[in-house]
Amino acid sequence: MSSLLAAASFDVPTIEYGQLSPMLIIFGVAVLSLLVEAFAPRGSRRPIQLVLVFAGLAAAFAAVVMIRGTQHIAAMGSVAVDGPALFMQGAILVLAFIAALVMAERQVDPLGDAFAPRASALPGSTDEIAFTRLGWLQTEVWPLFLFSVGGMLLFPASADLLTMFVALEVVSLPLYIMAGLARRRRLLSQEAALKYFVLGAFSSAFFLYGTALFYGYAGSVDLSAISDALTANAGSMWLVITATGLVSVGLLFKIGAVPFHQWTPDVYQGSPTPVTGFMAACTKIAAFGALLRIMYVALGGIRWDWRPMMYVIAALTMIVGTLFALTQTDMKRMLAYSSIAQAGFMLVGVIATNQAGLSGTMVYLVAYGIATIGAFAIVTLVRDSTGEASHLSQWAGLGRKAPIVASAFALFLLAFAGIPLTSGFTGKFAVFTAGIAGGATPVVIIGLVASAVAAFFYVRVIVLMFFNEPTSDDGVSVVVPSGFTTLAITISVALTLVIGLVPQLILDLANQAGLFIR
């Protein structure tokens, strides 16, 4: 009888399909693309997948543009559709589009695309050779890619910690699998996937533990309810501070901040390079979006408690990332450590806890993401007979062999270094001014010094490419890619220049996004 009563009192939940449309489109297309894998004949899968992926990403971006200006907590309080969330969703979709172009490349490797023909075949086995000879492609990467993008759209928009946790897993799980799918150096790739999975699961557990403690404190996992409980000063501060630390561990791991960065170089090196670009750019945006939302919305009231922790982590991240990048001899590992250092610069924007910090971080994320995808796309082009030639010495004299590609790479490196007239300068300037306004001057000074040191190793690579003689007959050449990678690099170069030369466009967009809603 009581169950009947309960059934009668159940109201149908209101789901704002329009406001959730970007992620619903991506998840829908992901399921469609899975059905393509199940039912389409093998030969036609790749073209169908490519149409689905690019059309889906474009449609989701159009949906973000359509619902711009929304300020609403949708889906019964689970998703905050506000300016910053929409800005980050748009940025993720644009960057995922460029990353998908690089992933779709099939011309640079004579054996096929960047992914193993069949991931289940043992590395070096006769099966693998047979699959390669047949030219089969692991087109399952496309549904995995789309699910990950869908999770990324939800992650920075989650309005409660439970949804955020589910989104975190939806982002990560496909990435763990994609990391293990590289066509060349399969064992390195499988090792990367396993490391990423084990450490990722470990860090998720920290996030979950923190969520449980937040629930113990506030009696709710809603970010706004946690903020209200803090305002009311209810319960024990011990619980909040422990919970803050634990949740931060989970997010800082995804960001790759020191001391939770150890996975980054191995995973970036082992993953298929197009996936590395995707995960470096898009995961960072999603994870920073979630971190910013938690810190600004839920924990803004105790910023004086968590800011010292973030000071130390930001400073450590900048210093360790820069110093280790100096000593690397592998291009992908160097870019990995450079991405750690960049995460440190972005954390300055989180520490600022003001509107400028929020918009500055978002601009920096976009600028960094575009240059990262472009740089990793170029890494896929420099090859010898065994695959990518990622040792730094093999890049010597690249400027003479392929001046256009080397120039594009130099531009991305200058953007990483934050040289004026590139996008990196716009981002760094926005973040550092926000940091000073927010009272984080010491960290900004460390950041400036670290940027100067970082500029050294970026410029060193440029010198290596343009002013060193190429090593004779090392077999390294720059492969001419198909239209996919060419388009991806062209878009990246163009956006890097536009953001550098006309920074006001993106700064205005980020400022208009306003603050998080509660």
Added chain:
Amino acid sequence: MSVLLATIEQSGSTGEQIVFWVCAAIAVVGAVGMLISRRAVHSALFIAATMIALAVLYVSQGAPFLGMAQIVVYTGAVMMLFLFVLMLVGVDSTESLVETLKGQRIAGLALALGFAVLLFAAIGNVSYNFAVGIDGANAADGGNVQGIAHLIFDRYLLAFEVTSALLITAALGAMVLAHRERHTPRKSQREQSEDRVRSGEPQNLPGPGVYALHNAVGTPGLLPDGQPTDRSVPEPLRGVSAAVGVDHEDTRRVNALAAGGAIIPGKAEDES
């Protein structure tokens, strides 16, 4: 700890206290045993014990659904699946305890201890002056299960739906990483026998090297005429054993053996 005791004393009868202390002890012992046992099977059984103890605690706290789900899903499905996998791999397999990173265990222990102290200090210092209990929440929707249903299908509907993306990804990932596709159609028995006759050697594949002085699978077997053949060597190893190099002394002995001479390894040179 005293605070913890106090909260327990505030809420619950003696019976509940006994259940708590018994189950808590089992849970902690199981968790520690999971960590320190060398065999994976023992670890799995320990963690199953921990999960059952937790399930009893959930039920005694008024959350029967969670307790049952814990037993059915975690202890029943997940852990038993885990045990199946262990049985397939081999029950006797023990973990290699060699440290690949020097001093990792010490550092790990120190960090874990520090983390434990931090958590104990933080959570032990928490004091609640209100004990709500789950009864209120259960009553609001007419029961424990109804309350959970209300939360899942109303407030957390989106998270529930998005979890399906997670499950699809998991299934897809398992397929991608583990499913072996055939790249050539499977041959029927008839086709196999036709192929064999057509190949000119209609007998079975030569057995492994029964006269061989090694029992490695890479050692070639002998054909009826006494010639060693690498067709008895598994295909991936053929190139490899050639790369290792032919042991001419072994070949000589094998040939001598095939010619009918009795050779006792090591004495061959003395007799000749």
